[in-house]
Amino acid sequence: MQHLVDIDDLDISKIEKILEDAKSFKKKMPPKLLSDKLIITLFFEPSTRTRSSFEVAAKRLGASVVHLDPAKSSTKKGETLEDTFANLAAMGPDGVIVRHSKDETAKILADMDLVPVINAGTGKSAHPTQALLDLFTIKEHFGDIEGKKITIVGDIANSRVASSGIKLFQKMGLDITLVAPKEFMPKTTLKNTPSLEEGIKEADIIMSLRAQLERHAKPIFEDYSEYAKHYCIKKRHLRDNLLIMHPGPVMRNIDISDEVLESKNSLVLEQVRNGVFIRMAILKYILLDSR
Numbered sequence: 001m002q003h004l005v006d007i008d009d010l011d012i013s014k015i016e017k018i019l020e021d022a023k024s025f026k027k028k029m030p031p032k033l034l035s036d037k038l039i040i041t042l043f044f045e046p047s048t049r050t051r052s053s054f055e056v057a058a059k060r061l062g063a064s065v066v067h068l069d070p071a072k073s074s075t076k077k078g079e080t081l082e083d084t085f086a087n088l089a090a091m092g093p094d095g096v097i098v099r100h101s102k103d104e105t106a107k108i109l110a111d112m113d114l115v116p117v118i119n120a121g122t123g124k125s126a127h128p129t130q131a132l133l134d135l136f137t138i139k140e141h142f143g144d145i146e147g148k149k150i151t152i153v154g155d156i157a158n159s160r161v162a163s164s165g166i167k168l169f170q171k172m173g174l175d176i177t178l179v180a181p182k183e184f185m186p187k188t189t190l191k192n193t194p195s196l197e198e199g200i201k202e203a204d205i206i207m208s209l210r211a212q213l214e215r216h217a218k219p220i221f222e223d224y225s226e227y228a229k230h231y232c233i234k235k236r237h238l239r240d241n242l243l244i245m246h247p248g249p250v251m252r253n254i255d256i257s258d259e260v261l262e263s264k265n266s267l268v269l270e271q272v273r274n275g276v277f278i279r280m281a282i283l284k285y286i287l288l289d290s291r
């Protein structure tokens with residue numbers, strides 16, 4: 001049974017197939033390939049983009065979608081996560097899409113091997129569909145991505161977008177630089193600097209990330225306007241052909257200034273648009289191709 005827990009579940013040929021399918025879906029909506037499929041979304045953490053993007057993707061392919069709201073489910077009455085999941089699996093869905101605050105949740109559920117599991121973001125460690133849509137967006141822009149320079153800026157240590165992104169970008173030959181204050185810098189062997197100016201000098205792409213406040217045990221910075229003085233992407237950082245990306249939600253004028261967010265360099269809404277096509281391709285891969 002094929003699951004998507006993290007980027008390691010995909011070799012380069014599978015990644016390329018997913019990118020290719022997404023590209024063709026963007027060019028022309030495909031027929032309802034998943035019209036006999038039922039998908040359950042199980043989101044234990046808030047989500048604006050990812051959940052609706054998966055639902056739109058599933059519906060574009062003709063699948064039915066049932067959403068379980070854990071706040072109203074029996075996990076609140078003491079049922080274990082595994083039991084809740086086993087009960088959902090017993091209803092015969094073709095896939096379950098999971099988001100959870102703990103790093104290991106998607107892996108634990110996938111290892112039960114009851115139904116294909118797709119990780120829609122777990123803890124600090126994995127968000128593979130975001131990484132794939134980011135890669136798709138970069139590739140769509142540049143064509144050949146080998147050696148392209150991406151600088152990731154922000155709360156990298158606590159970001160699952162960065163964790164999966166770094167794995168995928170390394171696998172696909174991008175050149176990665178990390179920019180963050182020491183509090184937000186993970187242990188890394190990658191090029192890294194606390195200086196935004198230094199870290200973006202040669203960049204083709206800047207990926208900005210918000211402070212993951214909900215994952216900080218105690219406040220790391222008292223004053224994010226002070227942080228923004230050093231790390232907010234502003235107009236003076238822009239050059240022609242420098243792409244600005246962000247997975248959302250954007251903390252305006254802390255992560256990226258209004259002006260930059262609304263500039264032609266910004267691909268932030270294109271990322272959201274592409275998210276639907278990538279998730280369509282991922283659903284096709286998990287629910288059809290690997291059956």
Ligand code: NCD
Pocket residue numbers: 049050121127130160161210247248249
């Ligand atoms: C991210 C997430 O929830 O992991 N957003 C997203 O999925 N587009 C990043 C975030 O919350 O900052």
